[in-house]
Amino acid sequence: MNFPVSTPLIRSSVYERIRSEILSCALRPGAQLQERDLALRYAVSKSPVRDALLRLQEQNLIDVLPRKGYRVRPVSVADAREMYEMRSILERSCVARMIEAGAEDVLRRLDAFRFAPTGTDLGGWIAYNRSFHLAIAEGSGNARLARATREIIEQFDRLTYMSVTARESGSLSDFVREHVEIIEAIQQRDKRQAGMLIKDHVESSRKRLLNSLASLEIIP
Secondary structure, three states: OOOOOHHHHHHHHHHHHHHHHOOOOOOOOEEEHHHHHHHHHHOOOOOHHHHHHHHHHHOOOOEEEOOEEEEEEOOOOOHHHHHHHHHHHHHHHHHHHHHHHHOOHHHHHHHHHHOOOOOOOHHHHHHHHHHHHHHHHOOOOHHHHHHHHHHHHOOOOHHHHHHHOOOOHHHHHHHHHHHHHHHHHHOOOHHHHHHHHHHHHHHHHHHHHHHHHOOOOOOO
């Protein structure tokens, strides 16, 4: 088989496709992966596949198994709890910083998230959800805080997918409503209310996930 020449565009595409399949659980937690099999699957050489897997290892989505290949990192209850704890701490700090130092136009940019895009599939909704939380991180005005928050939020797509797919379809509108309440508190510069709302938002997500993990194929 003749593979296309590896280019930055191909490498990025392979990375995005593997990451998407991990986050959507098309590549199940605990699944073992081989560079050769993935190269055949995506019709590329092994080089961009290897680069993508190492990049995903840095994001804690892939484990390298010496002399055995790779494994999609399992989802454990302990890891999920730690991630939610970190997220709660970081996002509350971002909200507080945004209220304290954010210019009015920065706060008004959150209006873009008052409604989820219409007609989107679950992947599109998760992208909307991620963008909302990243907008708060970027609006904090603290580059280091924003970077740390972005790192944890970008690892949440898989947990978000697992959580919402175990819920009834009507629950997505509830999540948007929670976003709107957070936006309004931030724009009113009500630090106490906004902090409480973001804490409750993260905590309710944590409870939904932990309740749903028992029904999913995960490796503890």
